[in-house]
Every structure is written in C-alpha cells, then in structure tokens.
Amino acid sequence: MSAILDLVLGVVTSIGGFVEAGSISTAAQAGSEFGFQLLWAIAVATVMLAMLVEMSGRLAAVSRRSLAAAVRERFGIHFQMVPLTAELIIDVLLLAAEIGGVAIAVKLLTAVGFQWWVLPIGLLVWLVLWTLGFGPIEYGIGLLGLVTLCFVYSAWRLQPAIGDIGAAFVPSLPTHDSTRYAYLAVSIVGATVSPYLLNFYAAGSVEEKLTEKELWVNRSTAYLGMCFGGVVSMGVLVTSAMVLGPRHIIVDSYEQAALMFVPVFQQWAVPLFAAALGVGCFGAAVEITLNSGYVCSQVFGWSWGANKPRRDAARFTSAFTIVLIMSVALALLGFDPLRLTLLSVALTVVIMPAVVLPFLVLMNDEKYVKQHTSTAIGNGLLAALTVAGAIMAIVVIPLELLGG
Amino acid sequence: MDLVRDLLDKRVVDRNGREMGRVDSLILEAREGAPPRLAAIELGPAVLANRVHRLLGRWVAALEHGFGVDEGRPLRIPVAAVLEIQDHVKVDLAFGETSAATVEQRLRRWIRSIPGSS
Amino acid sequence: MRANAPIPAAALENGELRLDRLLGRRVLGRNGEPVGRLEEFRAEKHGTGWVVTEYILGAAGLMERLGVGVRLLFGRRGGGYVAKWNQLDISDPDRPRLTCSTAELRRL
Numbered sequence: 157m158s159a160i161l162d163l164v165l166g167v168v169t170s171i172g173g174f175v176e177a178g179s180i181s182t183a184a185q186a187g188s189e190f191g192f193q194l195l196w197a198i199a200v201a202t203v204m205l206a207m208l209v210e211m212s213g214r215l216a217a218v219s220r221r222s223l224a225a226a227v228r229e230r231f232g233i234h235f236q237m238v239p240l241t242a243e244l245i246i247d248v249l250l251l252a253a254e255i256g257g258v259a260i261a262v263k264l265l266t267a268v269g270f271q272w273w274v275l276p277i278g279l280l281v282w283l284v285l286w287t288l289g290f291g292p293i294e295y296g297i298g299l300l301g302l303v304t305l306c307f308v309y310s311a312w313r314l315q316p317a318i319g320d321i322g323a324a325f326v327p328s329l330p331t332h333d334s335t336r337y338a339y340l341a342v343s344i345v346g347a348t349v350s351p352y353l354l355n356f357y358a359a360g361s362v363e364e365k366l367t368e369k370e371l372w373v374n375r376s377t378a379y380l381g382m383c384f385g386g387v388v389s390m391g392v393l394v395t396s397a398m399v400l401g402p403r404h405i406i407v408d409s410y411e412q413a414a415l416m417f418v419p420v421f422q423q424w425a426v427p428l429f430a431a432a433l434g435v436g437c438f439g440a441a442v443e444i445t446l447n448s449g450y451v452c453s454q455v456f457g458w459s460w461g462a463n464k465p466r467r468d469a470a471r472f473t474s475a476f477t478i479v480l481i482m483s484v485a486l487a488l489l490g491f492d493p494l495r496l497t498l499l500s501v502a503l504t505v506v507i508m509p510a511v512v513l514p515f516l517v518l519m520n521d522e523k524y525v526k527q528h529t530s531t532a533i534g535n536g537l538l539a540a541l542t543v544a545g546a547i548m549a550i551v552v553i554p555l556e557l558l559g560g
Numbered sequence: 561m562d563l564v565r566d567l568l569d570k571r572v573v574d575r576n577g578r579e580m581g582r583v584d585s586l587i588l589e590a591r592e593g594a595p596p597r598l599a600a601i602e603l604g605p606a607v608l609a610n611r612v613h614r615l616l617g618r619w620v621a622a623l624e625h626g627f628g629v630d631e632g633r634p635l636r637i638p639v640a641a642v643l644e645i646q647d648h649v650k651v652d653l654a655f656g657e658t659s660a661a662t663v664e665q666r667l668r669r670w671i672r673s674i675p676g677s678s
Numbered sequence: 679m680r681a682n683a684p685i686p687a688a689a690l691e692n693g694e695l696r697l698d699r700l701l702g703r704r705v706l707g708r709n710g711e712p713v714g715r716l717e718e719f720r721a722e723k724h725g726t727g728w729v730v731t732e733y734i735l736g737a738a739g740l741m742e743r744l745g746v747g748v749r750l751l752f753g754r755r756g757g758g759y760v761a762k763w764n765q766l767d768i769s770d771p772d773r774p775r776l777t778c779s780t781a782e783l784r785r786l
Contacts, residue, residue, distance in 0.1 A: 457582035
C-alpha cells in the first residue's frame with residue numbers, strides 16, 4: 157500500500173518537476189518555428205531520460221551509491237575529473253539560466269526589471285535548501301509544479317489535429333533552415349536529459365533509502381513519471397505551434413513566449429505563464445544547487461545529505477552555497493536568460509557521452525548492480541544516441557552561434 | 561584483494577560509521593627480497609590532486625598551507641588501524657580527532673553562526 | 679609554499695612509495711622493450727596486513743580501468759600479463775622493469 161503511494165507521489169512529482177527553463181524555451185521556439193515537426197525530438201529525449209532515470213534509481217538501490225560515487229570508485233579520480241568538471245561548469249550555467257527564468261517570471265508579474273530579482277531569488281533558493289529536508293523539497297517542487305499542466309490544458313483546448321500530431325512523431329527533415337532545426341533538436345534533447353538529473357535521482361534514492369525490493373516502484377515511477385512529464389513539454393510545443401507559429405511570432409524572449417497563452421487564457425495568459433515558468437525554473441534551480449553539493453561530497457568522500465542538519469555536513473553545505481553564489485553572479489551579469497538557457501542545454505549534449513558511457517559500464521558491472529544488469533539493446537541504444545547527439549551538437553552549435 | 565579495484569577510491573568511515581573521506585592514495589613499502597607490503601592508506605585533497613597531476617597536487621598543498629589547514633595532512637592511516645574492507649573501509653579512528661576533519665570543523669564554526677543550522 | 683616539499687615526498691620514509699606513482703607506468707622488459715602498463719596490484723593477506731603478490735600488466739593501459747573500449751568493443755581483455763612480485767623491479771618507481779623474460783610471465 158505504501159509502495160503504491162510512493163509510486164503515485166513519485167509520478168506526480170515527476171510530472172510537476174519536468175519542465176523548466178530549458179524545456180519551455182526549446183519547445184516554445186521549436187513550436188513557433190517548425191510547427192509540430194520536432195515532437196519526435198521530445199519523444200526520443202523523454203524515452204532516453206526515462207531509461208537513464210530508471211537506471212539511476214536501480215544503481216542507487218542495489219549498490220547503495222549515487223552515480224558520482226560509483227564513478228569515482230569504479231574508474232578512479234583521473235577519469236572522473238572530466239565529467240566532474242564538465243558537469244559543474246554546465247551546472248553553474250544552467251543554474252544561472254534557471255534563476256534568470258524565475259527572475260523573468262517575477263518581472264512578468266511585477267514589471268520590475270529581471271536583474272533586480274536575481275539576488276532575492278538566489279537567496280530564496282538557498283533558504284529552501286537551508287531549512288528543508290529532501291522529502292519536503294521534492295514533494296514541494298513536484299506539487300507546486302503541477303501548475304505547468306496549464307500547457308497541456310492549453311494544447312488540448314486549441315484542438316490540434318490528432319493526425320498532424322501523430323505524424324510528427326516520425327522524424328522528418330525540415331523544409332527550411334536545417335541548421336536551426338538540428339540545433340533545436342539537439343537542444344531539446346539537452347534540455348530534457350540534463351546530466352544533473354542522473355546523479356540527483358540516484359542521490360535522492362540513496363537519501364530515501366530505496367531498496368532492491370522497490371525496484372518495480374522505481375521503474376514505474378521513472379517511465380510513467382517521465383513520459384507524463386514529456387507530455388507537458390509537448391503541450392508547450394503544440395501550444396506554441398498553434399498560437400505563435402501562424403502569427404510568425406519568433407520567440408526571442410520569455411515575454412514573447414508568454415503570448416502563447418492568450419487565446420486560451422486571455423487576461424490570465426501572462427500571470428499563468430509567469431507562474432508556470434517561475435515555479436518550473438525555481439524547482440530546477442533548487443535541484444541543480446542541491447545536486448552540486450551531492451556531486452562534490454560524493455566524489456571527495458564528505459558527509460552529505462539534505463536530511464542531515466546542515467552543520468553536520470559543513471563541506472556539503474558550503475559546496476552548494478559556493479555554486480549558488482557563482483551562478484547568481486553570472487546571472488547578475490545580465491545575459492539574456494533565454495539565450496543562456498539555450499547555450500547551456502546545447503553544451504549539455506556535448507558532454508553527455510562523458511556522463512552516460514561510464515554510467516552504462518556501471519550498469520553492466522555485477523559488482524554494482526548484481527543481477528540487475530541492463531539489456532544489450534538498452535545499452536546499445538543509449539550509447540548510440542548519446543554519441544550521435546554529441547557529434548551533432550559539436551557540428552551544429554558553432555554553426556548556429558556563427559549564424560545567429 | 562585487488563588494490564586498485566577494491567581499495568583505492570573507496571569510502572573510509574571511522575569506528576562510529578562517520579564519513580572520513582575516500583582512500584586517496586596507498587603507500588607501499590618496497591622490501592629487499594620480499595613482496596612489497598601495503599603500509600598505509602592516505603586521505604587528503606593534496607594527495608588526490610597529486611594523482612591527477614603533480615602540479616595540481618602542489619597547488620592544492622599550497623592552498624592548504626595558505627589556509628592553515630595543512631597540519632597532519634595528508635592523513636596517513638597505517639594498515640594496522642584498518643578494521644575491515646568491504647563495501648567501504650572502516651578504520652579504528654574517530655573522524656573528529658583526525659586531520660581529515662580540519663576543514664569540516666572550520667566550516668562548521670561558520671555555519672553554526674547562521675540560525676537554523678540544525 | 680615550502681620550497682622543497684611537494685607534499686607527496688615529504689611524508690614518505692625510506693623504501694616507501696605511493697601506489698599512484700606506479701599505477702599506469704609503462705613496464706619495460708630486460709631489453710628495454712615495452713611489455714605493458716601497470717594496471718592492478720593483487721594483494722594477499724599476510725598476518726594482520728597485506729602484501730602485493732602479483733602485478734597485472736595490461737596492453738590497453740588505463741583503458742582497462744575505464745572498462746570501455748577493450749571490454750565493450752571486443753568483449754574481452756586486450757591481452758596482458760601477470761607478473762609475480764619478484765618478476766618486477768620497482769626500485770625505480772618511474773621505470774619499473776621486469777627481472778625475468780617476457781616469456782616467463784603468465785598470460786592473462
């Protein structure tokens with residue numbers, strides 16, 4: 157009975173916590189520029205994420221270690237330096253983008269410039285992490301995040317042609333601007349499959365003491381939660397495609413993206429979009445910050461945990477505080493949050509093989525997962541997708557940056 | 561036991577189960593006419609950095625010196641103090657009494673001064 | 679920073695060396711030909727401590743620890759040797775040498 161409750165809570169939390177700056181910005185741009193055509197990218201990314209998240213939980217439940225800890229033990233510090241530094245750098249970028257996203261959301265509600273909100277928001281993120289344990293943080297983020305279901309509602313109300321949507325799940329070549337299409341496809345994958353999620357999920361499973369017996373809960377939560385969460389992302393894309401696309405509105409800013417709610421929500425369009433953006437980004441900001449503490453502590457062997465009094469894990473607390481400070485400083489520099497978001501998620505795809513490939517090796521090492529190893533097909537698929545994605549990203553990012 | 565696979569980089573906990581760190585390095589004693597003996601395990605950011613690159617190790621050691629936390633570091637735990645090696649390494653020490661706790665204790669003093677630290 | 683004390687050496691006594699100084703080093707045969715890289719140290723319990731009884735020399739080097747490449751692509755180790763403790767001379771840790779011929783080593 158309590159396992160069912162865990163499952164339901166897990167799925168609801170996953171749905172609520174799914175969209176954030178990356179998914180909203182990439183889906184909004186994809187919808188306005190290419191209609192439904194990039195829905196397949198969201199679908200592929202969601203399935204990849206579901207597989208990886210399930211593996212994270214499985215690794216944590218069976219080996220009782222998070223991903224970062226297992227990588228250090230299995231591969232040594234030499235190897236780990238690469239994914240570790242890459243991940244921390246991207247986390248700082250992404251965190252700055254999420255904080256920027258919340259700041260824009262507040263600006264949409266108050267008309268006060270977004271840079272004024274960066275510091276208070278950073279402080280609020282820190283306060284949440286200072287005072288709350290893992291459970292309240294996760295459930296809080298997940299439940300509040302259900303406001304993002306407004307994207308699904310909006311997409312449904314706009315009555316898109318089901319046939320058109322179905323066809324969009326088959327990858328197709330664009331009729332215009334191939335570089336931009338490829339860049340968005342890559343960014344969608346990067347926005348959905350954020351590397352921080354892998355370690356975060358594993359560390360969270362360790363915090364919640366997930367056991368081998370509950371692997372079915374983990375599997376169900378991962379697949380159901382991520383797939384339903386993916387539907388929210390699709391809601392953003394479909395709404396954008398039906399509202400912004402035909403009006404040739406290019407999403408150059410979150411303010412323009414907010415216009416997608418006007419037909420369905422009218423005078424509530426901007427406040428609702430702001431709420432969804434704000435809550436989604438805030439949740440992600442909290443998770444990224446917490447995860448940076450996890451990763452540093454687990455690699456170096458410090459005492460860690462959101463469920464411990466903060467002073468009993470002083471280095472853990474200091475680590476995530478420092479990362480947060482760096483991101484707030486970056487956000488204060490005033491880079492356009494939308495552009496920063498897109499850059500971060502695209503770079504994510506470049507480093508993804510460094511994070512995913514060792515992960516796959518671990519998932520086949522009986523010393524870590526005992527008999528619960530992954531299937532060859534699953535491994536092959538993930539390996540191929542991450543490497544292909546990285547190659548594409550390396551080709552496309554410079555082209556986009558030079559052309560854009 | 562394979563030293564690299566089963567001992568290096570493993571978690572180290574003290575006799576009370578508290579996290580001490582990870583096995584950052586191992587010390588071997590080369591002996592004439594006898595197999596090398598595992599002498600001790602070592603914990604410390606400078607030793608860890610040294611594994612990545614010698615210069616990085618020096619730099620971290622300089623940082624430790626600059627912050628005044630380098631006394632007793634790297635922490636050297638003789639093999640005799642190792643209680644068991646399984647999923648992690650348990651040693652017959654108390655974390656708080658070793659140099660592995662220096663930075664943690666320093667930071668704890670700062671954090672304690674902020675309300676709500678417990 | 680103390681001028682002549684890179685932390686590592688300062689803490690070591692005579693005859694002691696850090697394992698990571700040996701790890702990954704190329705091992706040369708009696709004639710100076712490369713045999714492989716030191717990848718693993720097999721130890722056995724000896725009284726209350728452990729002694730190193732064998733060294734694993736791998737052709738793939740540190741890739742072995744990565745497990746990628748060799749194992750995933752070829753399904754098995756890329757070939758290597760096991761040297762008994764007395765078949766390797768580690769008195770110069772930066773240049774470990776075999777004390778026997780390559781043929782006397784056990785193949786992996």
